Amino acid sequence: MFKKKYIFETKRTKFLRYFQNSLFVLLVSTILYAIISLLFILTARNLNQQTTQNFFNLSPDLIVVFTGDSGRIPLAIEVAKKYKQSNIFITGVYSSNSVDSLLKPFELDGSFDSNMLTIDYLARNTVENVISTLRHLRENNGNKKIIVISHDYHIMRIKLIFNELMDSDENVEINYFAVNADYSNPRNIKIMSKELYKWIRTYAFLLLWSPE
Numbered sequence: 224m225f226k227k228k229y230i231f232e233t234k235r236t237k238f239l240r241y242f243q244n245s246l247f248v249l250l251v252s253t254i255l256y257a258i259i260s261l262l263f264i265l266t267a268r269n270l271n272q273q274t275t276q277n278f279f280n281l282s283p284d285l286i287v288v289f290t291g292d293s294g295r296i297p298l299a300i301e302v303a304k305k306y307k308q309s310n311i312f313i314t315g316v317y318s319s320n321s322v323d324s325l326l327k328p329f330e331l332d333g334s335f336d337s338n339m340l341t342i343d344y345l346a347r348n349t350v351e352n353v354i355s356t357l358r359h360l361r362e363n364n365g366n367k368k369i370i371v372i373s374h375d376y377h378i379m380r381i382k383l384i385f386n387e388l389m390d391s392d393e394n395v396e397i398n399y400f401a402v403n404a405d406y407s408n409p410r411n412i413k414i415m416s417k418e419l420y421k422w423i424r425t426y427a428f429l430l431l432w433s434p435e
Contacts, residue, residue, distance in 0.1 A: 260376075260415050267375035267401040270382075274370060274398040282306040283398070285366040289352045289373040289381060290315040292414075294402040299372050300329050302400060309336040310366075312359050314343040314352045349377070350425070353384040360395055368396045375401040376411070376418045380425055387429045 283306060288299045290313060299311055313325065322340050331337070341359070346352045360366050373381055378401050385397055404411040 256416065256419065259419055263379050263415070263418070264375050264406075267378040267399070268403070270378060270399040271401055274400050277396075277398055278306060278368075278370070281368070282308045283368050283370045284308075284310065285360070285363075285369040286311045287356050287369055287371045288313045289349065289371065289377065291349075291377070292374055292402075295372055295374065296325060297329070298400070298402050300326075300331070300335070302370060302372065303335060307334060309334075309339040311340045312343065312356065313340065314355045314359075315346040315348075316342045316344055318344050349380055349421075350384055350428075353381065353388055357388060360393075367394060368398070370398045370400050372400050373402070374404050376404055376415045377401075380418065380422045383422065383425060384429065 286299050286303055286306075286308060288295050288311065290296070296313065299313070303309055303311055316325070320342070322337055322342060325342070326337055326340070343355045343359070346355045356371070360369070371381060371385075378399050382399060389395070389397075404414070406412055406415070
């Protein structure tokens, strides 16, 4: 930071000092934003690779989709076809949607059973998405290995919430698979900046909140 050099400052030197300090703060903030954003993206892509390795010649018991942006349900369908697993739980769905309306855009062959797709209408945010997923898992004890699908910018916050809310004695293995956002699109850069703020807010919320 640039400190005051003189006992008496002119308006010009005072303005220049404030301007330099503002530029310094902006530069540091931009660098931190870029580093943390890159960490979020690299972590999500590493988790993609880890999930692929974990399910080599295996199938998940359940595929979970956190709604909120386009591309997540198509990826879930793609993953379901790959592992020949139709057991999908979609959380945070608008009340106007149904199984038929969600699946209508996709060309599904006979290997996909739409009757095994479950919709949750109650969740309104990521914390509630996780709570709804855990409730679904506890009601269906056979689901031990699951894949959670969302965007790469969202995965770190989902993982944070699962780690906090899951009971230590729960025998469930949660894997993550992310839609890779296009960061040449300014919209996704804006979403990432909001996500960093949401991650910090969620971390603070979980420190104060007890689910019991």
